[in-house]
Amino acid sequence: MRIVAVAEPLGIDQSLWASAVRGMARGQRLYADVWEQRPPGIYLTYLAGFSIFGWTSATVVWLDVVASGATSAILYALASALGSRRTGAVAAALFAVLTMPSWLYSYGGFLERAVCETFIVICVGGAALSAVRLRQHASHAATWGFGLLAGAAVLFKPNAALYFPGLLIWALAVPVTSSSGRRSRMALATEVAVAASIVPLLVVTWLWHLGVLADAKTAVVDFNRWYVAVGFEPGPYAVALWRAIKLRGTTDPLWLAGGIASIAVLATIVRERRLTGVPAVAVIWGAGTFLMIVVNGKALFNSYFSQAFAPLALLTAWWLTDDSNGSRVRRALRLATAILMVALLARRGFVARIADSAGADAAVLRGRLDAATYLERFGGYANNRGYSARANDELARYVATHTLPDERIYLFGINGAGVYFQSDRLTAHRFLRVNFFVPGEFPDPVFTLAAVVRDLEARKPRYLIFETLHATSDPKVARAVDALPEQPMIRRLLTAYDLDTRIEDFTLYRLR
Numbered sequence: 001m002r003i004v005a006v007a008e009p010l011g012i013d014q015s016l017w018a019s020a021v022r023g024m025a026r027g028q029r030l031y032a033d034v035w036e037q038r039p040p041g042i043y044l045t046y047l048a049g050f051s052i053f054g055w056t057s058a059t060v061v062w063l064d065v066v067a068s069g070a071t072s073a074i075l076y077a078l079a080s081a082l083g084s085r086r087t088g089a090v091a092a093a094l095f096a097v098l099t100m101p102s103w104l105y106s107y108g109g110f111l112e113r114a115v116c117e118t119f120i121v122i123c124v125g126g127a128a129l130s131a132v133r134l135r136q137h138a139s140h141a142a143t144w145g146f147g148l149l150a151g152a153a154v155l156f157k158p159n160a161a162l163y164f165p166g167l168l169i170w171a172l173a174v175p176v177t178s179s180s181g182r183r184s185r186m187a188l189a190t191e192v193a194v195a196a197s198i199v200p201l202l203v204v205t206w207l208w209h210l211g212v213l214a215d216a217k218t219a220v221v222d223f224n225r226w227y228v229a230v231g232f233e234p235g236p237y238a239v240a241l242w243r244a245i246k247l248r249g250t251t252d253p254l255w256l257a258g259g260i261a262s263i264a265v266l267a268t269i270v271r272e273r274r275l276t277g278v279p280a281v282a283v284i285w286g287a288g289t290f291l292m293i294v295v296n297g298k299a300l301f302n303s304y305f306s307q308a309f310a311p312l313a314l315l316t317a318w319w320l321t322d323d324s325n326g327s328r329v330r331r332a333l334r335l336a337t338a339i340l341m342v343a344l345l346a347r348r349g350f351v352a353r354i355a356d357s358a359g360a361d362a363a364v365l366r367g368r369l370d371a372a373t374y375l376e377r378f379g380g381y382a383n384n385r386g387y388s389a390r391a392n393d394e395l396a397r398y399v400a401t402h403t404l405p406d407e408r409i410y411l412f413g414i415n416g417a418g419v420y421f422q423s424d425r426l427t428a429h430r431f432l433r434v435n436f437f438v439p440g441e442f443p444d445p446v447f448t449l450a451a452v453v454r455d456l457e458a459r460k461p462r463y464l465i466f467e468t469l470h471a472t473s474d475p476k477v478a479r480a481v482d483a484l485p486e487q488p489m490i491r492r493l494l495t496a497y498d499l500d501t502r503i504e505d506f507t508l509y510r511l512r
Contacts, residue, residue, distance in 0.1 A: 015418025147195025413467025
């Protein structure tokens, strides 16, 4: 059911990363020639994916499918090692079934697929499994597995480091022995720290070799620190976060069951004065997820909350299968939880949502649905709403047929950033999105419209493309971008260009 989504177009973020990676494959340098604020992990993952599966939008779906399968397998192994095979099977099944993108999100879930959090979850789950092995037998494989996965997670988002102290403390909370005898906690922690530094050091060395270390620092550290701090107010944020969690607790069966299971965990702690096994790891993992959501800043995107599904599946599986307390009340509550989950799935049309999305995907793959009609499912067309998969496709096809492979283009836009990937044309400026420099609030003179215009005047791309954003999550940016063609410096830039054509919300100017 997930695989048929290979027919779906790239989401907004996914198309941005794909364009950056396509430029990298054609000789451009990350952060110097193609600039975006994420750490290198997502680009290296996409580059590996496209190299294996091919340079098509279907690759992003394959990456997501592989990631969901890997996470399901990790949950099975983790819960089986800490509890029982039945608990492991239930945890894996809950995750696999209840995280279907077409069920969770609008438009088949194409906007939330294969994001940084998707791969962070694999790293955290693998590290948790290594922590279990570390408690059982202090092998070098366990310590190095934990450390390498922790280091890999940080390459997707630096704040992913928040997950691992709790897991490591839990792993070292009991005396551990190896084939060579008992090893000190300090020695084990040191070995984990050394292993955790390996992958980041290799990537830093690679960036240094490319000569982009300073640019990478600006993107990953300076820009993200500024981005997270802008407009953040603790009071309003706390209210918004509570509402977001409450919404998921009343509409999503995993969040609902996880909330009930959390109450059971509290009761267990009060009764037994300790927490072990599956619920212990689930709680530590869940606490790390909460911290990750908070430090991401004021924007509460769906992708931030997607990290919670794995620990919620683990906790729910424990609650539904644990027989350590066989009281009638507990059995009745477990049954009630399962009934509520099924009722919520039925009320929100679980089967209908998945069938509708998968049916359309299968129809276009089999040639029974017109491609243009199918693409209109993703953002509509000529409806003044901004994103349009059909318009993006038409734009890319037009650019590809009206330019030579070595000619460059530049898009003043956000939603259409995939034009570079889809048309296989290189960007004439490193900023792949216009909101990096419009309205230009980041305190760096390079991140301004004037600086970008100067560079474009010197490079003279074959096409300049202006996207009308209409309304976005940030109306201030949308208004500033929509008004760009009337800016004096843009009008001066366009004196060397002729109006070529308009494609939905895109206006194309061709260099004379």
